């Protein structure tokens with residue numbers, strides 16, 4: 612018998628829609644455990660083999676917070692509402708993140724975030740210089756973002772990118788989640804990352820060597836990323852008060868809301884996590900943005916075109932416990 616039969620059939624479409632949530636490296640580390648009452652689900656995070664170059668589990672908790680928010684925003688689209696209670700207990704490699712109760716809502720109230728959450732997407736194309744509207748700026752500030760001109764972070768992003776390519780753990784993570792097939796249910800392909808055949812060859816060389824030892828190669832690879840970053844009209848630093856799991860989970864919810872509102876107002880979003888991931892550059896981002904704890908960095912702007920391919924997702928059945 613399929614383990615889908617443990618899920619309340621009325622919830623299948625909603626839970627499937629929630630799987631469109633973003634995750635670092637498109638790793639989709641979430642696991643969902645349906646309980647016998649048919650309305651409650653445990654949301655777990657599988658720590659095993661996830662992202663070795665995420666030692667503080669920052670990306671992991673952000674991803675799980677984004678997932679919870681994605682689920683909550685999708686609920687009214689299917690005639691439901693959710694009640695999400697953070698838990699955070701750990702048992703070996705398994706982290707029980709939150710308890711989610713789904714209940715029917717005959718009169719769901721839907722706003723722009725509910726309408727746009729299914730269309731949220733990462734856009735890694737070039738952005739125009741069209742400035743952000745005041746409405747978008749205010750929304751992003753409301754969700755704990757500090758906005759900053761990308762040029763102010765140029766050196767730091769270059770340093771972070773070069774350090775990343777020199778770092779065997781970073782390259783190992785990429786190699787683990789890199790997929791040659793466009794049909795793979797998780798991970799990312801060159802097409803998805805919008806990188807040229809030449810850049811793909813270089814990446815494969817890095818996978819083979821374990822890292823880019825030569826500064827020239829590090830710089831070569833980083834320059835395109837940095838020029839894309841600085842060409843955007845704005846960068847946003849998502850902030851939090853500390854790095855506790857529950858704080859990062861809340862920040863993940865803000866990350867998702869920021870992303871959806873950016874897309875809803877006609878703009879695009881592209882994360883640049885490296886500058887926060889690198890221990891040497893994260894404090895520099897904090898200093899330039901004048902924030903205590905930066906937890907995510909992204910560029911925001913009007914993209915010149917839509918993404919050519921869309922990321923895939925695992926099936927609901929495969930993420931059920």
Ligand SMILES: Cc1cc2nc3c(=O)[nH]c(=O)nc-3n(C[C@H](O)[C@H](O)[C@H](O)COP(=O)(O)O)c2cc1C
Pocket residue numbers: 631632633634635636637670671673674677731732733734735798799881882883884885922
């Ligand atoms: C916490 C987090 C960190 C991410 N960091 C990066 C990043 O540094 N660079 C990047 O290109 N995409 C990054 N992404 C985007 C994911 O790769 C993307 O969400 C995933 O591939 C699914 O694609 P989609 O967002 O288009 O649905 C990040 C996403 C999350 C949630």
